[in-house]
Amino acid sequence: MKKKIHYCLLVFLFLTLLTSCSRDVFDEYYDRPESLEPPIYQQLEARGNFKNLLILIEKAGYKDILGKAGYWTMMAPNDEAFSKFFQEQGITDVNKVDPETASKIVRYALIYNAFRTEQLSDYQSAAGWVPDMAFRRRTAFYDGFQTKTINSKPMIVVGSNRNGGYASGDNNNKYISYFEKEYFAAQSLNSNDYNFFFPNSTYTDFNVLAGTIKEADIIAENGIIQEVSQVSLPLVNLDQYLESNSEYSEFRKLIEDNLVTYAFVQSATTTYRNYTGKNDDVYVKFYDPTLPYSLNNENFLKQADNDGQSDAYTLFAPDNASLEKFINEVLLKNYTREQLPKYIFQDLLKAHMVVGAVWPSKLSSFNNGLDEDLRFNLSTDVKEAKVLSNGFFYGTNKVQASNLFYSVYTSAYLDPKFTLATRLFNDGSSYREIISNINQKFTLFLPSDTVLRALGYEYNTARSEWNYVSPINGATLSGTPARLRLLRVLYNCIVPTPEGELNDLSGSGIIRSGDMDIPGEYIKWSNNKVYAAGNEVLGNMANILGYEDQQNGRTYYIDKLLEFSEEPPGVDLKNLAVAGSEYFNFYSYLKNSNIYFAGDQIRGVSVGSSYTFVIPNNAAIVQAVKDGKLPGNTTTGVPNFTPATLGEQDLVADFIRYHILVNKTVSDDGLFGGQVETLRKDSRDEKTYVGVMSDKGVLTFTDKANRSANFVPNKSNNLADRTLIHLVDNYLLYTE
Numbered sequence: 001m002k003k004k005i006h007y008c009l010l011v012f013l014f015l016t017l018l019t020s021c022s023r024d025v026f027d028e029y030y031d032r033p034e035s036l037e038p039p040i041y042q043q044l045e046a047r048g049n050f051k052n053l054l055i056l057i058e059k060a061g062y063k064d065i066l067g068k069a070g071y072w073t074m075m076a077p078n079d080e081a082f083s084k085f086f087q088e089q090g091i092t093d094v095n096k097v098d099p100e101t102a103s104k105i106v107r108y109a110l111i112y113n114a115f116r117t118e119q120l121s122d123y124q125s126a127a128g129w130v131p132d133m134a135f136r137r138r139t140a141f142y143d144g145f146q147t148k149t150i151n152s153k154p155m156i157v158v159g160s161n162r163n164g165g166y167a168s169g170d171n172n173n174k175y176i177s178y179f180e181k182e183y184f185a186a187q188s189l190n191s192n193d194y195n196f197f198f199p200n201s202t203y204t205d206f207n208v209l210a211g212t213i214k215e216a217d218i219i220a221e222n223g224i225i226q227e228v229s230q231v232s233l234p235l236v237n238l239d240q241y242l243e244s245n246s247e248y249s250e251f252r253k254l255i256e257d258n259l260v261t262y263a264f265v266q267s268a269t270t271t272y273r274n275y276t277g278k279n280d281d282v283y284v285k286f287y288d289p290t291l292p293y294s295l296n297n298e299n300f301l302k303q304a305d306n307d308g309q310s311d312a313y314t315l316f317a318p319d320n321a322s323l324e325k326f327i328n329e330v331l332l333k334n335y336t337r338e339q340l341p342k343y344i345f346q347d348l349l350k351a352h353m354v355v356g357a358v359w360p361s362k363l364s365s366f367n368n369g370l371d372e373d374l375r376f377n378l379s380t381d382v383k384e385a386k387v388l389s390n391g392f393f394y395g396t397n398k399v400q401a402s403n404l405f406y407s408v409y410t411s412a413y414l415d416p417k418f419t420l421a422t423r424l425f426n427d428g429s430s431y432r433e434i435i436s437n438i439n440q441k442f443t444l445f446l447p448s449d450t451v452l453r454a455l456g457y458e459y460n461t462a463r464s465e466w467n468y469v470s471p472i473n474g475a476t477l478s479g480t481p482a483r484l485r486l487l488r489v490l491y492n493c494i495v496p497t498p499e500g501e502l503n504d505l506s507g508s509g510i511i512r513s514g515d516m517d518i519p520g521e522y523i524k525w526s527n528n529k530v531y532a533a534g535n536e537v538l539g540n541m542a543n544i545l546g547y548e549d550q551q552n553g554r555t556y557y558i559d560k561l562l563e564f565s566e567e568p569p570g571v572d573l574k575n576l577a578v579a580g581s582e583y584f585n586f587y588s589y590l591k592n593s594n595i596y597f598a599g600d601q602i603r604g605v606s607v608g609s610s611y612t613f614v615i616p617n618n619a620a621i622v623q624a625v626k627d628g629k630l631p632g633n634t635t636t637g638v639p640n641f642t643p644a645t646l647g648e649q650d651l652v653a654d655f656i657r658y659h660i661l662v663n664k665t666v667s668d669d670g671l672f673g674g675q676v677e678t679l680r681k682d683s684r685d686e687k688t689y690v691g692v693m694s695d696k697g698v699l700t701f702t703d704k705a706n707r708s709a710n711f712v713p714n715k716s717n718n719l720a721d722r723t724l725i726h727l728v729d730n731y732l733l734y735t736e
Contacts, residue, residue, distance in 0.1 A: 036221055037219045037220050037221055038220060038221060039066060039067050039068060039220055039221045039222045040066040040067075040070075040072060040074055040220040040221075040222055040223055040225060041054070041057060041063055041066040041067035042067060042220075043218060043220045043225060044057075044076060044225065047218075049078045049079050049080075050076060050077075050078060050079065051079055051094075052077075052079050052082035052094045053076055053077060053078075053079075053082070053106075053109075055094045055095075055102075056094065056097060056102040056105055056106055057102075057106055059097070059098075059099045059102035059103075060099065060102045060103040060105075060106040060107070061099075061103070062103075062106050062107075062110075066222070068222065069222055070222045070223060071112075071113055071114050071222060071223055072110050072111065072112070072113070072114060072140075072222060072223035072224075073110075073111040073112075073113065073114050073115045073120075073137070073223055073224050073225075073226065074109055074110055074111070074223060074224070074225050074226065075109045075110075075111065075176065075208055075226050075228045075232070076109060076225050076226065076227055076228060077105075077109070077211075077228050077229070077230060077231040077232070078214060078227055078228070078229070080229070081211065081228065081229050081230050081231050082094065082231055084230070084231075085230075085231035101233075104141060104233055104234050105231060105232070105233060107139065107140040107141035107234075108139050108140075108141040108174065108176065108232055108233065108234040108235075109139075109232065110139055110140040110141075111137040111138065111139055111140075111176065112137070112138050112139070112140065112173075114222075114223040114224045115137070115224060116216075116217045116224060117180070117206065117213065117216045117217055117226065118182075120134065120137070120178060120180060121133075121134055121135070121180045121182045121183040121186075122134055123306065123309050123310040124306045124309060125304060125306065125307075125310075126304045126305070126306075130310070131182075131186070132182045132183050132185070132186035132187075133183070133186070133309075133310045134183065134309040134310050135177055135178060135179060135180070135183050135309075135310075135357075136175045136176065136177045136178075136308060136309050136310075136312060137175065137176060137178075137309060138173050138174075138175055138306075138308060138309075139173060139174055139175065139176050139234075140173065141173065141174050141234045142171040142172050142173045142174060142298070143158075143159065143172065143174075144158065144171065145157070145158050145268075145272050145275075145276075145282060146158070150262055150283075155262065155281075155283050156272060156280045156281065156282045156283065157262065157282070157283050157284070157285055158172075158268050158272075158282055158283075158284055158285070159172055159237075159239065159284070159285055159294075159296035159297070159298070160284050160285060160286050160287065160294045160296055160297055161297055161298065161299055162294070162297060162299065162302060163287075163289075163291075163292070163293045163294050163297055163301065164286065164287065164288070164289030164290075164291070164294060165286075165289070166265055166267075166268065166284045166286070168267035168268070168271070170299070172296075172297070172298045172299065173298060174234050174235065174237070174298050174389040174390075175298065175308055175312070175389055175390065176208070176209065176232065176235070176389075177208075177209060177312075177387050178206070178207060178208045178209070179194045179203065179206070179207045179208075180205070180206050181205035181206065187359070187362075188361075188362075189359055189361060189362075190361060191203040192360065192361060193359045193360050193361050193362075194207060196360040196378070196385050197385050197386065197387045197392070198210045198387075208226070208228050208230070208232070209230065209232050209235075209387065210230055211228045211229040211230025211232070212228065212229050212230075213226050213227065213228055213229075214227045214228065214229050215227040234389065235387070235388050235389040236388055236389060237295065237296055237297075237298055237388055237389045237390040237391075238295040238296075238313065238315045238388055238390060238391055238393060239285075239294075239295035239296035240296070240388075241386065241388055241393055242255070242295070242317065245395075247319050247320060247383075247395065248317045248318070248319060248320065248395065249320060250320040250323045250324060251317050251318055251319075251320075251323050254323070254345060254348070254349075255287075255295075255345075255349060258342060258345040259287060259288040259291065259342075259345055259346065259349060260285060260286065260287055260288070261285075261286050262283040262284070262285055262286070263283060263284055263286055264281050264282070264283055265282060265283070265284045268282040268284055269281050269282040288346060290346050291346065291349060291350060291353065291369070292350060292353045292354075292355045292369040293313050293353065293355060295313075295315065295390075296390075297390060298389060298390045299390075300312060300313075300390075301355070311356055311357055312356075312357040312390060312391040312392065313353070313354065313355060313356075313357075313390055313391030313392070314353070314354040314356060314357060314358040314366070314391055314392045314393075314394070315352060315353060315354075315391065315392075315393055315394070316352040316353075316354075316368075316374070316376060316394045316396050316400060317352065317393065317394070317395055317396065318352070318396050318397070318398060318399045318400075319383065319395060319396065319397055321397070322396065322397050322398050322399055323399060326399040326405075330405050330414070331344065331348075331405075331414060333414060333415075334414055334415040334416060334417070335414065335415075335416060339416055341419075343426065344413070344414070347370065347402070347404050348399075348402075349369075350368065350369030350370050351368050351369065351370050351372065351399075351400040351402040351404070352368065352369075352399075352400055353368060353369040354366050354367070354368055354369070354374070355369070357391065357392055358374070358392055358394075359392075360378055360385070363376070363378060368400065368402075370402060370403070370404065372400075372402060372403055374400070375400055375401045376394070376396060376398070376400070381396050381397060381398050382394050382395065382396055382397075383395045383396065383397055403436040403437060403438045403552075404432075404436050406438060406550060406551040406552075407435060407436040407437070407438055407442075407550050407551060407552045407553075408435050408436075408442050408443070408444040408550045408552060408553045408554065408555045409425065409432055409435040409436035409444075410436075410550055411444065411446055411548050411550065411555035412425065412444075412446055412555075413425075417448045417449060417450070418446060418447075418448055418449060419449055420449045420452045420453075420457065420458075420459060421446060421447060421448075421449075421452070421490065423459055424466075424483070424486060424487065424490060425490075427483075429487055431487075431490065431491070431494065434494060434515045435494055435552075436552075437552065438551055438552050439552070440496065440498070440516070440552060441496070441497050441498045441499075441500065441552055441553045442494060442495060442496055442497060442552060442553040443495045443497045443501075443502040443503075443553050443554050443555075443556065444493060444494060444495075444553065444554075444555045444556070445492075445493035445495070445530060445542065445555075445556050445558050445562060446493065446555050446556065446557055446558065447490075447493070447558055447560075447561055448557070451558070451559060451560065451561070452486075452561075454471070455471060455560070455561055456468050456469040456470055456471050457482070457486055460478075465478055465479045465482070465483075466478070466479065466482040466483040466486060467482050468481075468482040468485055468486070488564055489561050489562065489563065489564065491513060491514050491520045491521075492513045492514075492520060492521055492523055492532050492561075492562035492563075492564065493513070493558075493561075493562055494513055494514060494515070494520065495511055495512075495513045495514075495523070496512075496514075496515065496516050497511075497553060497554075500553075500554075502525065502554070502556075503554060505525045505527075505528045505529075505530065505544060505556075506527060506528055507525075507526075507527075508524070508525060508526040508527070509524065509525055510522055510523070510524045510667060510669075510717045511523060511524075511525075511669070512665075512667065512669060512671060513532075513562075519610075519665070519671075521533065521564060521665070521722055522665060522667060522717070522719060522724055523562050523719075524717075524719065526541075528543070528544050529541040529542060529543055529544070530542045530544070530556075530558065530562060531562065532562040532563055532564060532565075532719065533563075533564060533565035533572070533719035533720055533721055533722075533723075534562075534563025534564045534565045534566065535560070535562065535563050536565070536719055537563075537565050537566075537567060538563060540560055541560070542558040542559060542560040542561065542562060543558065543559045543560070544556050544557070544558060545557040545558060545559055564721065564722070565719070565720060565721040566607065566721070567600075567607075567721065568599060568600055568601045568602070568605065568607055568721065569602070569605060569611060569613065569720035569721055569723040569725070570590075570596070570599075570600035570601055570602050570605070571599075571600040571720075572718060572719070572720035572721075572723070572725060573587055573590070573600075573613060573615070573720070573725055574587060574591070574600050576718060576725065582617040582618055582712070582715055582727055583615055583617075583725075583727065584618060585616075585617075585618045585621035585622070585639055586615045586616055586621055586656075586659075587615075588639065588641040589621070589630065589639065589641055589652050589655070589656065590602070590656055592641050592642045592643070592652075593643070593649065593652045593653050593656060594649050594652075594653055595653045595656065595657070602656075602660070604657070604660075604679050605660065605679070607721055608721065608722060609662070609663070609722060610662075610663055610664060610665045610722045610723065611660055611661060611662055611663075611664075611665065611720075611722065611723040612660075612661040612664060612665055612666050612676070612723065612724055612726065613659065613660055613661075613720075613723060613724070613725040613726065614659045614660070614661065614690070614701050614709065614726055614728055614732065615659065615725060615726065615727050615728065616659065616709065616728055616729075616730060616731040616732075617712065617715075617727055617728065617729060619729075620709070620728070620729060620730050620731045621639060621731065622637035622638075622639070623637065623730075623731065624655070624731045625637045625638070625639050625640075629651070629655060629731065629733065630651065630652060630655055631643045631644070631648040631651065631652065654680055654734070655731075656679075657678060657679035657680035657681075658678050658679070658680040658688065658690070658703075658732055658733075658734045659678075659731075659732055660678060660679040661676045661677065661678055661679075661690060661692075662676075662677050662678065662679055663676075663677060664676045664677075664692075665722060665723060665724050666692050666694055666699070666724070667694065667699065667717055667724055668694055668695070668696065668697055668698055668699040668711060668713070668716075668717070669694065669696065670694050670695045670696055671694065672692060672694055673692055673693050673694050674691070674692060675689040675690070675691055675692075676689060676690055676691075676692050677689055678690055678734075680734060682734075682736060683736060688704070688734050689704075690702065690703060690732060691703075697713065698710075699711040699716070699726065701728060701732060703732040703733050703734060704733070704734050704735055705733045705734075705735055707730065707732070707733055708730065709728035709729060709730035709731065709732055710728060710729050710730070711726045711727065711728050712726075712727040712728065712729060715727035716728075
């Protein structure tokens, strides 16, 4: 029994020793390394010049967090910075700082993740580090839920954390900006780009807002400390700055009344109730989703999680006096305040928004939300410039001189009598972009809603579609066909006039409509009346009711549309070829040819396509007969308009086809020159071409045999469906 007890005692002693050794090995392996630096709180404590910050950390409830875990960069203001802060705030010492302010200072000083100074200028993209592309970092501070009085009603409100939307679980954390030499060098910035925002500070190659880094890269167990010379309260965002500054109250009111909504959001409400234990509903403040960004969104585009490190928004805000002047003189010229459509407010705000951080020296490199250049002089037009939590703010004493408010487009856009034309200009037709281009001169012939409705056009708002009822035969079109018809009509009303060619309509002439890059149809004017091919068919012209000059041209108000023709060009040629006309011989061959059929249609010529008819005069046709190029008496030149044989029929058909140019409508305006395809194909079924030389008052066609035919001015430029019919003094010859 004693042996057994003795044996058990030995085993116990051995196990105790073994356990003790194992624990020592375990503790030694997992013990905190002696070389590891203390956590952030202990580091600040040990350095001795952060006494005020340490007190605020305790007041804010962050002592335990910063004394143990995490992975932070702390922009830590030293005691000297706090002495200046207390003086600025009018308080005696740190004990006068309340816990809420303490929390703001501490949380805004904390950046997520630990960064050495050489890393702060690099952007953490999803694909990896991008050198020298960052000047901002996300902090631990966010506004969260706030009580606001909206339309005299108290509400719990939270800002939208996406542009035009809200994402549950995103606290909309604020960013802090810094200005570092490597980033500045990579972006070709200079000290003026910093001092424009911080005129009372000195650029030191590494500034944090208005302060600077005094000692960099103090390593701690749970992050990195950057000692800074300034205490920073959380910056407000663009939305909050407008709210707090009465100089821009009219701009803010315009936005709040027309482009902001407060909507109940269940996910935000649930979060609030779980956090506070209260039963209030939560409303998200949404900005109009058509805007480039939301002024209260602290994130950037969120195309990548960290894209807010590399860029921010910019807002140019006109002060009250300049905005009121603009509203009264421009916006309310034809509207009352109550009548102004929402799209005008959308465009006005877009004109002052930039998706990007507009550094002062880079102003000319940016476009606004309307894709216009920024028309501000930083020396004379900008009253103040601020770096805010989600972007740059420029307070201005002028309104952006947007194309939309100073172009021929404006005549329709800012007048309730022209809402139908404006709707079509704005619906993706690209017409708005054309006629609002302030750098090109245009003449716009503008029909009112009354005129359009009288001619059968209407927009059905309930169905969101265009309708057309022919005033002639009652035929109806709806949707896309009706829209396309009106698009074509209004394109006739847009005329590039770089030299003011239509400022005087008392004479007569012809000019091409449409954009310079995408030609329209030709229209004519005579004695203060304008008309297109369709007007000739209908026997009417558009009268000028008045005009308005804009920065890029003139708008004429008209009582009828510039109608397009809906009949084949053969009809117009037939009307020109009356007995005794210089068109008679050519048309006589055409009407008896095998490419001419019922309805004065020409095989290969389609209604709605572009053509140029080059018609030899009677003498030229006689010469073609003599030369054996057309059937007839080759001695006398008397034509045989009715080809007898198949060979003669083919001869006539090829002759006619070679005088019809396809896909181009050319005139004597110098707008086009070069080779143009004809309707004729050669024996290998390949395309054939005619050369065109056009200049002011000159139009010459050259065939493959290098023979020329000159247009006869007083008999040419006859309008047809997307076609001009010219009389020329020679025939064109194609040879294999």
